[in-house]
Amino acid sequence: MSAGRPREFDTNAAIDKALEVFKQKGYEGASLPDLTSAMGISRPSLYAAFGNKEELFQKALERYNQKMSESIGEVLNAPTARAAVEQLLLNVIDNNKCKGAKGCLNVQAALVCGDNAEGVKQELSSRRARIEWMLRQRFERALAEGDLPAGTSAADLACLIATVMYGMAVQVNGGIAPDTLRGMVNMTVAAIPQHASQKKSA
Amino acid sequence: MSAGRPREFDTNAAIDKALEVFKQKGYEGASLPDLTSAMGISRPSLYAAFGNKEELFQKALERYNQKMSESIGEVLNAPTARAAVEQLLLNVIDNNKCKGAKGCLNVQAALVCGDNAEGVKQELSSRRARIEWMLRQRFERALAEGDLPAGTSAADLACLIATVMYGMAVQVNGGIAPDTLRGMVNMTVAAIPQHASQKKSA
DNA sequence: TACTTTCTGTACCAATAAGTACATAAATAT
DNA sequence: ATATTTATGTACTTATTGGTACAGAAAGTA
Numbered sequence: 001m002s003a004g005r006p007r008e009f010d011t012n013a014a015i016d017k018a019l020e021v022f023k024q025k026g027y028e029g030a031s032l033p034d035l036t037s038a039m040g041i042s043r044p045s046l047y048a049a050f051g052n053k054e055e056l057f058q059k060a061l062e063r064y065n066q067k068m069s070e071s072i073g074e075v076l077n078a079p080t081a082r083a084a085v086e087q088l089l090l091n092v093i094d095n096n097k098c099k100g101a102k103g104c105l106n107v108q109a110a111l112v113c114g115d116n117a118e119g120v121k122q123e124l125s126s127r128r129a130r131i132e133w134m135l136r137q138r139f140e141r142a143l144a145e146g147d148l149p150a151g152t153s154a155a156d157l158a159c160l161i162a163t164v165m166y167g168m169a170v171q172v173n174g175g176i177a178p179d180t181l182r183g184m185v186n187m188t189v190a191a192i193p194q195h196a197s198q199k200k201s202a
Numbered sequence: 203m204s205a206g207r208p209r210e211f212d213t214n215a216a217i218d219k220a221l222e223v224f225k226q227k228g229y230e231g232a233s234l235p236d237l238t239s240a241m242g243i244s245r246p247s248l249y250a251a252f253g254n255k256e257e258l259f260q261k262a263l264e265r266y267n268q269k270m271s272e273s274i275g276e277v278l279n280a281p282t283a284r285a286a287v288e289q290l291l292l293n294v295i296d297n298n299k300c301k302g303a304k305g306c307l308n309v310q311a312a313l314v315c316g317d318n319a320e321g322v323k324q325e326l327s328s329r330r331a332r333i334e335w336m337l338r339q340r341f342e343r344a345l346a347e348g349d350l351p352a353g354t355s356a357a358d359l360a361c362l363i364a365t366v367m368y369g370m371a372v373q374v375n376g377g378i379a380p381d382t383l384r385g386m387v388n389m390t391v392a393a394i395p396q397h398a399s400q401k402k403s404a
Numbered sequence: 405t406a407c408t409t410t411c412t413g414t415a416c417c418a419a420t421a422a423g424t425a426c427a428t429a430a431a432t433a434t
Numbered sequence: 435a436t437a438t439t440t441a442t443g444t445a446c447t448t449a450t451t452g453g454t455a456c457a458g459a460a461a462g463t464a
Contacts (some may be wrong), residue, residue, distance in 0.1 A: 033420095157389065170365070190393065
């Protein structure tokens with residue numbers, strides 16, 4: 001181990017605590033006292049370990065998106081686009097059932113902000129775009145495999161699913177019981193184009 | 203006219219200016235200097251005329267939702283649920299084509315916030331619920347009229363359309379070109395249940 | 405004209421924001 | 435044991451936040 005007094009807290013655990021605060025209050029709404037008290041460390045320790053508030057946020061954001069990408073990547077391995085989307089949206093429901101901050105960091109951390117946080121806002125927008133791109137890739141594959149009917153726009157479908165996901169983040173953030181979203185998830189899944197032969201009657 | 207020096211600015215015009223700022227930067231992100239400079243009035247004038255920042259916001263919010271309700275109410279007069287939804291979502295696109303702050307005040311003004319703004323956040327949530335309720339009412343009527351197939355859940359459908367609307371707010375706020383949303387609006391409209399006899403082939 | 409009422413602008417206040425200086429504590433390296 | 439390196443906690447600084455006191459200006463009323 002390198003010389004010097006060892007850090008008394010676990011860096012990743014601290015980041016996870018910070019992530020919760022950012023998710024709950026947003027980037028700007030999370031004050032330094034909010035963060036330090038949740039992380040259980042003093043202000044100078046935070047600065048020593050993470051640089052500053054924005055760098056801390058970026059690290060939390062990176063961690064969040066790493067888990068997110070991994071989870072989505074797994075889900076998109078489902079055999080059909082339809083099954084993948086269903087699991088994707090049901091996961092959103094599940095992830096918001098456990099106690100803790102509700103919603104999606106990529107959506108709500110800085111949807112709007114003061115001038116100082118414009119950079120953060122843009123970063124979030126690009127993170128969302130990345131996820132939308134994953135969806136699109138999956139749908140293009142489905143199209144190539146004949147899983148989705150020819151003529152379907154992978155881009156439009158990806159946009160729809162992403163849009164529904166963002167909307168779900170707003171809904172759960174607003175306090176809706178996650179399970180209440182089940183029905184609308186089913187309708188969304190049903191909206192995915194399929195070949196006439198696959199359609200089941202109501 | 204009542205005695206005393208007359209106000210040198212138009213109250214409603216000032217509120218509209220404030221509304222733009224709140225839409226762009228959110229309730230907390232909009233600083234007093236941001237507001238006063240946009241409104242073209244001094245800080246004490248703002249306080250004299252509107253009370254304080256939160257009251258000003260509430261007035262802006264009320265104005266926004268008044269226009270919103272009116273517009274949605276009109277759109278929902280369309281003969282079918284499907285036509286109503288289509289126009290509703292196309293209006294979202296149109297409203298974000300003109301320059302100015304993008305998105306929806308009810309969604310982004312305080313999706314997350316510091317402790318002081320919890321009240322505002324809740325108010326926004328209830329404003330959204332009110333709009334969702336309008337949708338639901340319309341769908342229940344459609345159900346009663348046989349416009350929507352029996353067995354359709356008006357609540358779930360209202361939830362879906364509202365969720366898509368919120369998601370669209372996130373999308374346009376993130377900088378997407380409004381027209382890019384056209385395709386996904388079409389898919390959303392196509393997702394509205396209809397009788398088998400009405401379905402047109404792809 | 406004098407008086408009252410209300411608005412406007414400068415200049416301020418207390419509270420809080422993010423960020424840091426510095427002395428001290430705790431570890432490793434020699 | 436001593437020196438070195440790094441972490442910690444108290445206490446501070448500067449900038450900005452929302453909010454206000456107060457003097458002066460502009461109107462109506464008598």
